Amino acid sequence: MLRRRSDLPLGHDPASRFLPWLVAVMVLLAALATATVFLLRDLERQWRQDAAGTLTVQVLPAGSGSDAEADFAARVAAAVALLESTPGVAAARPLPRAEAAALLEPWLGDGALVEQLPLPALIDVRLDAELRMDLEALAARLRAAVPEATVDDHRTWMQGLIALGGTLETLGLAALALMGGALTLTVVYATRTGLAIHRDIIDLLHLVGARDAYIAAQFAGHSLRLGLAGGALGLVLAAPALGVLLMKARALEGGLLPPLAVGAAGWTTLALLPLAAALIAWATARLTVRHVLARMF
Amino acid sequence: MAERGDEREPVVVVDGVSLRYGSGPEVLSDVGFRLARGAFAFLTGPSGAGKSSLLRLLYLAQRPSRGRLRLFGRDMAALSRRDLPRLRRRIGVVFQDFRLLDHLTATENVALPLRIAGVPEAEVRRHVPELLRWVGLAEHLETRPPLLSGGQKQRVAIARAVIGRPDLLLADEPTGNVDDAIALRLMYLFEELNKLGTTVVIATHNQSLVERFPHPRLHIGGGQVQVVA
Numbered sequence: 001m002l003r004r005r006s007d008l009p010l011g012h013d014p015a016s017r018f019l020p021w022l023v024a025v026m027v028l029l030a031a032l033a034t035a036t037v038f039l040l041r042d043l044e045r046q047w048r049q050d051a052a053g054t055l056t057v058q059v060l061p062a063g064s065g066s067d068a069e070a071d072f073a074a075r076v077a078a079a080v081a082l083l084e085s086t087p088g089v090a091a092a093r094p095l096p097r098a099e100a101a102a103l104l105e106p107w108l109g110d111g112a113l114v115e116q117l118p119l120p121a122l123i124d125v126r127l128d129a130e131l132r133m134d135l136e137a138l139a140a141r142l143r144a145a146v147p148e149a150t151v152d153d154h155r156t157w158m159q160g161l162i163a164l165g166g167t168l169e170t171l172g173l174a175a176l177a178l179m180g181g182a183l184t185l186t187v188v189y190a191t192r193t194g195l196a197i198h199r200d201i202i203d204l205l206h207l208v209g210a211r212d213a214y215i216a217a218q219f220a221g222h223s224l225r226l227g228l229a230g231g232a233l234g235l236v237l238a239a240p241a242l243g244v245l246l247m248k249a250r251a252l253e254g255g256l257l258p259p260l261a262v263g264a265a266g267w268t269t270l271a272l273l274p275l276a277a278a279l280i281a282w283a284t285a286r287l288t289v290r291h292v293l294a295r296m297f
Numbered sequence: 298m299a300e301r302g303d304e305r306e307p308v309v310v311v312d313g314v315s316l317r318y319g320s321g322p323e324v325l326s327d328v329g330f331r332l333a334r335g336a337f338a339f340l341t342g343p344s345g346a347g348k349s350s351l352l353r354l355l356y357l358a359q360r361p362s363r364g365r366l367r368l369f370g371r372d373m374a375a376l377s378r379r380d381l382p383r384l385r386r387r388i389g390v391v392f393q394d395f396r397l398l399d400h401l402t403a404t405e406n407v408a409l410p411l412r413i414a415g416v417p418e419a420e421v422r423r424h425v426p427e428l429l430r431w432v433g434l435a436e437h438l439e440t441r442p443p444l445l446s447g448g449q450k451q452r453v454a455i456a457r458a459v460i461g462r463p464d465l466l467l468a469d470e471p472t473g474n475v476d477d478a479i480a481l482r483l484m485y486l487f488e489e490l491n492k493l494g495t496t497v498v499i500a501t502h503n504q505s506l507v508e509r510f511p512h513p514r515l516h517i518g519g520g521q522v523q524v525v526a
Contacts, residue, residue, distance in 0.1 A: 007398065007401070007409060009398075009400040200396075201398060203358070204396050204398070205409075205413065206381075206382075206385070207356060207357070207358060207385060207390060208385065208386075208390075208409055208410045208413055208457075209382045209383075209385040209386035209410060209413050209414060210382060210413045211382045212378075214413060294378065
């Protein structure tokens with residue numbers, strides 16, 4: 001596949017000059033699309049996990065003064081106790097006021113204003129993945145015990161986000177497929193040009209007994225080398241952009257979105273992109289030559 | 298005709314063959330002859346008479362427009378593309394314009410048929426320089442064709458044609474660019490190959506060569522071939 005000795009002087013063709021650069025650009029774009037797809041997949045996974053495994057119970061404060069505060073704390077404790085005794089609830093943890101304030105920090109800042117606001121108590125509820133929870137029955141029981149308590153089921157608004165994430169992921173995959181298609185067409189064009197340029201040599205090779213496969217292997221090996229060189233270059237060029245993208249994704253921690261990572265599968269896919277581009281170039285060149293030569297005598 | 302083993306299947310059977318390029322006139326018209334295994338024949342005739350066209354048919358670069366052509370007992374009309382390489386490897390060709398690959402050295406050019414046929418590299422490295430030395434190119438093993446003279450190119454082309462010990466050797470003016478001494482040496486090489494069983498057809502204008510070597514002639518004129526013993 002990687003034989004260096006070639007009977008055809010393909011290295012001097014115009015295609016040999018532009019193909020590696022074209023592959024480099026394709027691999028660069030493909031790397032960005034791949035990283036985006038894996039980041040979206042991670043986001044979607046985390047959203048799905050949140051939607052399926054958590055809910056938030058909110059207990060609204062009522063009145064002011066020390067009695068009201070003690071009453072508020074008792075009602076939060078009652079809600080927590082009820083939740084913990086409910087089958088299907090793995091854990092119920094009231095968020096400390098500082099944590100709740102931190103959630104509002106992006107909008108209201110960290111000044112005294114937040115300290116003075118009558119914030120509702122938030123109870124982070126982890127559900128048991130094994131058991132199905134009847135959320136409507138839970139909400140009714142909570143309202144009966146603590147009238148100011150409401151259940152915030154994340155699933156309703158998460159579903160919309162998950163659908164949006166899924167659409168973006170599909171678009172990313174479609175972009176990857178288009179890049180693969182564009183690379184294929186480019187290699188077809190380059191190979192056909194090479195066949196036309198070296199028509200005389202190919203005739204001679206046939207006349208001294210070369211099979212189509214022998215000639216196709218020379219074109220394919222040449223395309224493979226150009227594809228590998230261009231692919232490696234593309235990945236190197238993509239590295240700074242990928243670095244920025246992944247840094248931004250990690251910086252989401254503490255905001256509305258969870259921190260994101262491409263994961264082991266993502267890194268493996270990124271590392272394999274030059275090889276994939278080279279294999280597309282190899283297979284396309286091989287098939288193109290076989291197809292064109294099959295119509296010669 | 299100097300034939301050996303007449304009872305066996307002839308190497309070449311040309312029967313009522315005609316050839317035209319595109320919609321042009323017939324270059325060869327209703328041609329017929331046979332070459333037995335081990336035959337040696339000159340192909341003569343004026344320029345443009347169709348010698349090269351007949352050779353193109355014989356080295357399988359062209360299919361006849363009409364008629365029947367059999368090589369090594371195989372009917373050309375029944376051959377598929379897949380069968381051609383195996384058959385072509387049994388034919389050595391010296392092209393009039395040499396058709397050497399300019400980016401390869403003399404050694405690589407001569408090694409081409411062997412490498413295509415998958416001959417082990419050790420054998421290639423042993424036989425190719427030996428043959429090139431024999432045709433007087435010991436000093437040019439690593440020289441590329443653009444730096445060789447016409448005669449030297451011709452000898453590289455001949456070496457490439459004979460390196461695989463072909464069953465059929467077709468040479469188009471193989472002595473056209475060399476001096477008399479080299480021409481004789483090359484003719485002796487062809488005769489040696491012929492003695493080993495190779496069927497040889499040499500297209501030539503060189504009348505003294507034809508007279509010196511008493512082999513039958515296939516004379517082409519007016520699109521017809523006459524066998525002159």
